Amino acid sequence: MTNSKNDYFCFVISRNDLVTMQTKRKYYTAEQEKLARYAKALSHPVRVFVMDFLANNLDKCCYSGDMAEELPIARSTLSEHLKELKKAGLIQGEINPPYIKYCINREKWDEASKLLGVFFDR
Amino acid sequence: MTNSKNDYFCFVISRNDLVTMQTKRKYYTAEQEKLARYAKALSHPVRVFVMDFLANNLDKCCYSGDMAEELPIARSTLSEHLKELKKAGLIQGEINPPYIKYCINREKWDEASKLLGVFFDR
DNA sequence: TTAGTATTTCGTCTTAATACGAAATATTGA
DNA sequence: TCAATATTTCGTATTAAGACGAAATACTAA
Numbered sequence: 272m273t274n275s276k277n278d279y280f281c282f283v284i285s286r287n288d289l290v291t292m293q294t295k296r297k298y299y300t301a302e303q304e305k306l307a308r309y310a311k312a313l314s315h316p317v318r319v320f321v322m323d324f325l326a327n328n329l330d331k332c333c334y335s336g337d338m339a340e341e342l343p344i345a346r347s348t349l350s351e352h353l354k355e356l357k358k359a360g361l362i363q364g365e366i367n368p369p370y371i372k373y374c375i376n377r378e379k380w381d382e383a384s385k386l387l388g389v390f391f392d393r
Numbered sequence: 394m395t396n397s398k399n400d401y402f403c404f405v406i407s408r409n410d411l412v413t414m415q416t417k418r419k420y421y422t423a424e425q426e427k428l429a430r431y432a433k434a435l436s437h438p439v440r441v442f443v444m445d446f447l448a449n450n451l452d453k454c455c456y457s458g459d460m461a462e463e464l465p466i467a468r469s470t471l472s473e474h475l476k477e478l479k480k481a482g483l484i485q486g487e488i489n490p491p492y493i494k495y496c497i498n499r500e501k502w503d504e505a506s507k508l509l510g511v512f513f514d515r
Numbered sequence: 516t517t518a519g520t521a522t523t524t525c526g527t528c529t530t531a532a533t534a535c536g537a538a539a540t541a542t543t544g545a
Numbered sequence: 546t547c548a549a550t551a552t553t554t555c556g557t558a559t560t561a562a563g564a565c566g567a568a569a570t571a572c573t574a575a
């Protein structure tokens with residue numbers, strides 16, 4: 272019997288293991304993945320601007336419109352950037368229609384800060 | 394005379410000002426842009442892995458192949474990620490054919506560290 | 516000079532990001 | 546109830562990112 276790429280095999284496997292096999296093996300740590308996610312959230316100047324804006328403003332919260340006035344981009348575009356930051360957890364929006372008040376999510380902000388601090392501090 | 398979007402105008406303008414007008418107006422600061430660039434460089438887990446790898450290894454430098462062995466991705470893909478990190482300035486490659494020894498670019502690393510430190514420290 | 520080696524570049528494909536305007540949403544105040 | 550308002554979602558388009566294998570590169574050692 273020869274070995275060939277066209278040989279057939281039969282075996283039993285759990286659904287979970289099958290999913291694991293089919294899914295790309297994870298070769299990086301959870302920390303590395305988390306850091307990459309925070310970095311991605313901050314990988315666009317508009318989003319850095321927004322975080323700066325929220326961090327600097329008096330009451331540390333503000334409306335989408337306040338930021339829209341400072342930026343020469345469509346309001347819908349800003350909205351998508353806000354969505355990205357929300358997805359990453361860095362901000363949260365308190366709905367107060369027709370306004371939405373955005374704030375920094377302190378918990379996640381601190382987590383990102385710590386992760387990056389440890390990463391760079393060596 | 395009426396105002397219409399189809400009115401014509403004639404004016405003199407320097408080449409520099411023309412370029413400025415044609416280019417998108419910059420509404421974020423140089424610092425914000427720089428931070429976004431570093432963040433983008435770190436926005437993929439493979440690139441975070443690479444920086445960790447370089448920072449942890451004994452002599453603090455290593456070959457592309459050393460990292461390729463740890464990662465289940467094509468060597469050409471790793472090479473593109475290394476190119477991204479080089480473009481951002483975070484690493485530098487000392488050519489020593491057929492090997493290329495990669496090291497962290499301390500100067501840029503420290504700059505990124507400081508930028509992010511200031512950004513998060515509030 | 517030639518073969519071997521580590522790495523990169525190139526061509527190609529697929530998916531994700533970014534941007535806009537129009538339309539939808541959800542509330543307040545008339 | 547209806548209009549006004551701030552914001553988001555949707556549809557669509559364009560550009561960028563990420564992945565791979567094949568081929569190119571540039572050097573060493575035979």
